Amino acid sequence: MGIIKGLQIATANEFHHGIIESDFAMAINFVKHGCPAQYLCTTLLEDIAILVKRIFQVHWNHILQEANLVADILAKKGQDLSYGLHIFHAPPPDTIHALSSDAMGILRLRGCK
Template identity: 30%
Template sequence: MGYREGLKLALSSGYTSVMVETDSEAVVKVFSQDPANSLLMDTLIVDCNFLIRQLQDFKLQHVLREDNQCADFLANQGQSSPWGTTILETPPVDLANLLDHDAKDVSFRRIR
């Protein structure tokens, strides 16, 4: 649902070129398939494919969670938020350090 809401927000904001980075290999796999040949015709997937077709340029790629700590932070915040879409006018205070690292292209080691 977050994927669909992000696409809707991008389109309603006037964006025509969108790059989505996700740590979910399953999402990348589902949306890398030809929708016409997919057995996965879930309404959510159909909605997302409809929104993607409205964009002039779209790219979806897998990234490790460590390479997108800002998104991981916000996803974890969303787990304890009320149901629905939340638009943040300013980033949460706890996110500032991660945004700074992201802007400086600081990399983090993956721990297994």
């Protein structure tokens, strides 16, 4: 659902290029290659395919959790927010250092702050 919401925001803002990164390798694999019949993800993948057609170029990347500190901080922050979609128009102050680290490709060990 996170991928779908991200694509909906991208298409609503008329983005023409996108990089979709997830630490959930199976999700990226399903988007790239389809999902086996025993999984109930066909409808989600169809929705993703429709949204992707509205964007000129999309790259799909599996990224290790350790390489995406910002996503980890935002996921934890989401636990304290009210239910629903929250869009930040500027990076929250507690993500500034993490943005720099992610941009430089600095990895952190799991469990380390």
